[in-house]
Amino acid sequence: MRWKSAKLSLLALSVFLLIFGAVYLISELNGPQSKGVSVTSVPKTPSPTFSATNSTSRTPTAEPTRSESQTPIRSKEPKLEKTKKPKFTMTPTPTKSSTKQVVPVKFGNTIPINEIYPFPIVGKQIDPGYYHNSQGACDLLVYDKKGNEIFSEQSGIGQQVIIYLQAEDQVQNYCILKKGLPPIYQGENIPTGMHIINGDLKPGNYTTSNNCFYWITKGNSALDYTRGVTNDNDQRFASTASVAFSIGNINEAVFFHSGCGVITKVS
Secondary structure, three states: OHHHHHHHHHHHHHHHHHHHHHHHHHHHHHHHHHHOOOOOOOOOOOOOOEOOOOOOOEOOOOOOOOOOOOOOOOOOOOOOOOOOOOOOOOOOOOOOOOOOOOOOOOOOOEEOOEOOOOOOEEOOOEOOEEEEEOOOOEEEEEEOOOOOEEEEEEEOOOEEEEEEEOOOOEEEEOOOEEEOOOOOOOOOOEOEEEEEEOOOEOOEEEEEOOOEEEEEOOOOOHHHHOOOOOOOOOEEEEEOOOOOEEEOOOOOEEEEOHHHOOEEEOO
């Protein structure tokens, strides 16, 4: 009976050793779980990487990308006060002319030669009234305030020009003009060109040394005629050399052609 119980004890010990050995072997292969210790699995944390050139500086990690749904935050821009633009005054640069300069003063009884625009204006630089030239050839042009030509006269040497200038006329003259009518002509040496009856010519009988033409206003005043204003009543007459003809109406103008030669008042 004892032998049988000892045999059972030995068998039980052998089984216990086999089980213990198996458990020990399994625990060595599977880690601490096999030893009966409950271990919770913890994910391994990657160790930080260091730069090879500088052991103290870490390699920066990439910034997480921003999703498209995120709205960027805009900073408020400061309000700028509007500044007024400075005003600049343009000063015209005077241009130099190779010809004679216009005298910017009021003329007296004599208007010098002027061929530069802007032309002298009647009522500002020039007084209105009659003006004449009897000292030689002359080109004379008169414009209205809009710049339209209203009178043009080209006289030869020894030929007289008479013009009436009224307010706002503009004058371009290539000869010296004197204010007023010429002196009254007596006898011989009456120049060809423009004359005013009862002005520089007295009514009477006249002769010319050559056959020529002359014009006398009919129905218009001498003032209009000397401004280039004519009408169908202006008449042309033929003069025969040394044959007297009569002129005598009041406030008329007479124009003698340059081919008339010597004009003489005979009576």
